[in-house]
Amino acid sequence: MARIIVERTFDPPISQEAMDATSQRVGNCLDLYGVRWVGSHVSTDRRRMVCVYEAADAQSVRDVQNTAEAPFDRVWPADIMTPN
């Protein structure tokens, strides 16, 4: 399984309710496409978000986002770098 990153931006900033609702919709679709949500980082001003998934390919993650109507800017596969 590859590590897949999803970048999102929000203008105006995303509310907690909207974030919860999107998270719920995405959650319902993940298993359908064989995708696992690893975690997310949201900026403190609630304007940017980076989500990390594991999937066979980036397109599976895009399919999840689109099916769940979760807006995103970019989806890309990533390598992991860790401190030495």
Add this chain to the structure above:
Amino acid sequence: MVDGNGLRIDLLGELRLSMRGRPVALPPSKKTRALLAYLVATGGSHPRERLCDLLWDGPDDPRAALRWSLTKLRPLLDADDTLRLLTDRERVAFVPNGADIDLQRLPVPRVNDIVSTTTDKLEAAAACFSGEFLEGLDLPSCFRFHEWCAAEREKWSSLRVAILTALVDRWSETPEIALGHARSWVNIDPLDERAHATVIRLLATLGRPREATRQYEYCRQVLETELGTKPGVELARAFALLKTSNHRRVHKERPERRLSISVSEAVLVGRERECTALDAIAMDAAGANAGMDFVLLSGDPGIGKTRLLRYFAQAIAGLGGLALEGRAFEAEIRRPYGIWVDMLARVPEHTIPLTLREELRPLIFGADGSPTAKEGDRVRLYSAVVALLRALSAQAPIAILTDDLQWIDEASVSLLHYALRAFDMPGSVVIAATARSGEISDNDPAWHLVRGMAREGRLTEIPLGPLDTLACTALARAMAPGRDVTPVVAVSEGNPLFTLELSRALASGSNALPGTMKALLMEHLSRPEGAARALLPWAAALGRAFDVDLLARCVRLSPSKWDDALEELERRGIIRGIGENRYDFSHDLLRSLAYGLVSQPRRRLIHGQIARSIAAALEAHEGGAEFASELVRHAALGGNDILAARGCALAGDNSLRLFANEEAIDLALRGLHHLSRVKSGPERTSLRIALLRVHVLASSENRLRRWPRLLHDLTEAVATAEAASLSAEAATGYYLLSVLHQDEGETAESVETTLRAAAASRRADAATAVAQLANTARCLVELETNVDRARTMLTEATALLGRRRADSIELYWAEALLKRWEGQLDGAVPLMEEALQLARAQGDRWRECKCLAWLATMNLECGEREASLACCEELRPLAERMGESGELPFVHALEALCRLTLGLPAAEMELESAVAQLQAFDSKAHLAYVLNVAAERAFQSGRFAEALKAARDALVAAEATRRVWEAATSRALLAQIFAAQGDRSAGRHHLDPVLACIDEQDALSARARAMASRAAKDLDVPIPTPNQTLS
């Protein structure tokens, strides 16, 4: 005593909460109350998972159910800013923080402490008990909670008995006080002769021989009917002491004045508005104009729901119609299709169309054999039930009536939901039910059904409130003519059952009317004597309408005593006849109170005896399929693990026949749980295989992945069976192992979740259900797996839509993909065009892009290259505007493929560039498809090296994304390429795995199959026909 902000929690008796001395209303949900009790009694922190297993084994989302319950408990426990309920994502804990809890307040926490405790403290300890631990809080469907609760009850009862016996001893010089404690002792354990003997001795000492004799008679009766024994030495001595005393002789008591009016015959008053509404619905049904609403009569226990439902049944019958009535029982919540089996039993056999009999066999005629249930079978069964109802309703109006919906089983809800969907136009069919308002949320499927109907605006709820004073007076006067009913009206607060029972008491000459319904009903239950009194606990323990034949197997009484006992109970309005040799309690409250009066040890004994009687009946091939689930319940409550496991195997098998797979799995797991406590031996081995068989057959295909240990368990069970020379069991085990191996590695876990999602959607409203079923079906075909399931889901979605035309993009999309999979591109294209039009009309840009891309693909595959190119040209600007969602690299690749097949210049370079873009875009499934088309094209042009590379890359991409059909296409292409190069061995290496599954239904798409056939021809390999093994 600590103040605890005034919060007090009592568990020794009925669960009670009070704040600063004022009672706090508990949540109506029984499971929420059970959770509260469990958290308080056990203390400490519990993983959410364990709490879910304890109480919410069934719902699709147990964690959500737990969250919901916790939100109801928090305001009760965290009063005055004192945090007592501590929760995080994983765990839940209750900390008393000063709350006054009776279990902790008890001055004598253990039996060993009694000797050193003062009498005052013992009295205080006895006063802490107002009944048995969590009295009345029984949840038979949650067996883990039940087992915990039963063990706690035994523990606390033993302590209470020890305290009471010590008190009887300490007060031996003051028999008036000792008698009270001795009577409490008898109530806790009426099978304990010592308790009866103590009461008799004390009564004799107090000069009350008549009461002492009655006590002796009662004890003798109990011992005879329940243990089949005669009084022992201790009782005989007590009785002898009584006879030698010089007190006056016992006179026969004056017979009590008896009432002949039973609840079932009670008049219906004060419900004019509700009756008018029900009359109108019945009239509409008679005129084939009944609305499509689900009619729900809701209210508290005793408020008159059942009586009104009966009124409605009579109204339908009065109009020449047929009322199919089914009653759900709390004890039968695991009996699949329980209410439907009961309802359909009322349909005269000659009215059932011959064409439907085979399909209806599992519900009406009782199926035999062991079919392996498939999804489609269930839909066919449901369709047959609906067809039967349609056929019947063509002759006369039909009412489908369910009493006590809060206890309905999940499979029955599923069928009820299906029927509600089918009858969504005005007609002659009415579907109605009653439900206890507070308890319906405990039953997840029933709760979803009601909420779903409400969301769709199809729920006609008739809430029943208290009767007004006038109606209450009229009812009381009808029951107690010539009496002053003012006190009845004042006390009953408009509850019809309470009014009826109070009036009954008034009519029988009682002067002091009890102030609560419970006290009144308890008094009512205390009146029967002799055999009738002895029969009550057994009837209550049966937990549902009972059959006299079954009861007679358990209780030893002479025929004349039987008649007298039943007659007395019926005359007193406690039970009512409901058919030949069948009776039921007049009200469920009476049943639960009668059961509550039975002590825990005695319950165990009674249930154990009932279980043995049922097992004997089953062995003699008597009793229907419902006996099996009865056996499970009684054996579990009676602590007989082997019989419980046997019942689970039988009931599980029955569930399989009814296509109720979830229930079957539940029974199998339950049975294995019981079996884990049984010693090794042939019966255990045999039952283990039988239960694993139910488990495997009910969990066909992907669901097996939920139980990773199943393979291990089954292998072990087969080895044990072989070692014990149980050849038939071992053979069954080997067959099941083959089923498991066949399933291995076929599909991804995601498919299982997909299917669960689809199952859950069946309980949603129609539009959501259609959308989710179609979405799941579409995904399954796109993910290249489980076509059969996808097809069934589409059939179901179409059936749900009824006569309304679909506006579901996903439905057309999925149907188009299915046609393409079948190789019918001519049929697929118009369906995809329909989906595209809907996406445009609904402004759904992403689906518009997807539909256009599929149209381009399909046109390309059927040789309509110009049309395909036109789609791509339309798609490109749209995809550019959509950003990554537009999947532009795939559009470029499709365009390049079109141009390539049209022989346009520079197409190959364009394709090369598009492939690089797809790789960078990391869209492997699309990449596999494009590379396969490119490989096929290169192969046809004789560019083998190029074809080989493309096909190999396609195979890697297809396997990475588990696209089975695309991978098979790649392998078939590789086989063709190797064949052309004369490398037969490499060709067979790729082709054989494809041919191995070519004869399996739905394993390959038409495209992959055609490609494999060509490769087989090139390699001169015969294509296997079904059942032929590949050499």
